[in-house]
Amino acid sequence: MLKFIVALFLCVIVTASARPQNAPGSAEVRPRAREIGVRTGVYDPGPKNAITDVQGVLVGQVTVVEGENVRTG
Numbered sequence: 001m002l003k004f005i006v007a008l009f010l011c012v013i014v015t016a017s018a019r020p021q022n023a024p025g026s027a028e029v030r031p032r033a034r035e036i037g038v039r040t041g042v043y044d045p046g047p048k049n050a051i052t053d054v055q056g057v058l059v060g061q062v063t064v065v066e067g068e069n070v071r072t073g
Helices: 002-017
Strands: none
Touching: none
């Protein structure tokens, strides 16, 4: 029984101390990739840093309904 209590106590301590990075309330804030010089792609980001910055690209949404069980959005 004592081994079980010790194991449970250790699990509680390890779980309590394992806080995910960038969790609300955490002191450490990791920089974003672009902030440390990592470039992805070949073009510079647009003013909104969004897909809508690309000229000629339209963004929309369609719901597909097929039969009784298929619903997408």
